[in-house]
Amino acid sequence: MQYVKPKKNLGQHFLHDEDIAKRITSCLTGHDDYMHVLEIGPGTGILSKYLMRDENRHWMGMEIDSESVEYLKSNYPDFINQIIMADFLKTDLKNLFPEDKIAVIGNFPYNISSQILFKVLENRNQIVEVVGMFQKEVAQRVAAGPGGKVNGILSVLCRAFYEVEYLFQVNENVFNPPPKVKSAVIRLKRNRVKKLECDEKLFFKVVKTAFNQRRKTLKNSLKQMNVDWSRASEVLSGKRAEQLDVIDFVTIVNAISESV
Numbered sequence: 001m002q003y004v005k006p007k008k009n010l011g012q013h014f015l016h017d018e019d020i021a022k023r024i025t026s027c028l029t030g031h032d033d034y035m036h037v038l039e040i041g042p043g044t045g046i047l048s049k050y051l052m053r054d055e056n057r058h059w060m061g062m063e064i065d066s067e068s069v070e071y072l073k074s075n076y077p078d079f080i081n082q083i084i085m086a087d088f089l090k091t092d093l094k095n096l097f098p099e100d101k102i103a104v105i106g107n108f109p110y111n112i113s114s115q116i117l118f119k120v121l122e123n124r125n126q127i128v129e130v131v132g133m134f135q136k137e138v139a140q141r142v143a144a145g146p147g148g149k150v151n152g153i154l155s156v157l158c159r160a161f162y163e164v165e166y167l168f169q170v171n172e173n174v175f176n177p178p179p180k181v182k183s184a185v186i187r188l189k190r191n192r193v194k195k196l197e198c199d200e201k202l203f204f205k206v207v208k209t210a211f212n213q214r215r216k217t218l219k220n221s222l223k224q225m226n227v228d229w230s231r232a233s234e235v236l237s238g239k240r241a242e243q244l245d246v247i248d249f250v251t252i253v254n255a256i257s258e259s260v
Contacts, residue, residue, distance in 0.1 A: 004043065059082060216246075218241065
């Protein structure tokens, strides 16, 4: 098999620029001494062939498209046991990599890229590094700091547990078929926060609730959460979600916990 047809329903846009592929794979740093690299959606293997050459780490490709799996196994027979057909969003990583820290890399399908990051966050104590291609606007949002309009749910949640870096932009013409938007590569490296100094489940809920009504002040968007603003900060109550950093949300969560 010499050709894999990109499938619109899977959001496939195959990268065909070798220099970009090398640049993406070189962005893995080995942060926190992981030994396993999981590539999501290897497609036709343009990133895979460089990742396979790393003798210090064990590569595994996870692909949901049967045609791509057949292509990869045919073209990379030495790695046939490291190519698995599975849905990353439904995979139990602890069963796949028991007790092991891993890195995740990929030219992520834009229609599920946010879901991939939420899955990463769920497995934040196992996934210690991520290098991924995203739609440019999503990449900017994830890498954003507090205060800007692009600051959102994912930027706060990712920043709570990872150091996030916007690395470089990628133009449309290096893909087949070319997407209608520009792309960008970002890197996430697990920070030293093992656990937030608050109820983490409530933290996620507060961040999502605040940004779902981002035009309102926090006093209004979090009205149903019984925040004791005298314990948190009256100043915070008058701000909008996009203006807050992780520590501000931690403060608010603790004010809820103490008032319940």
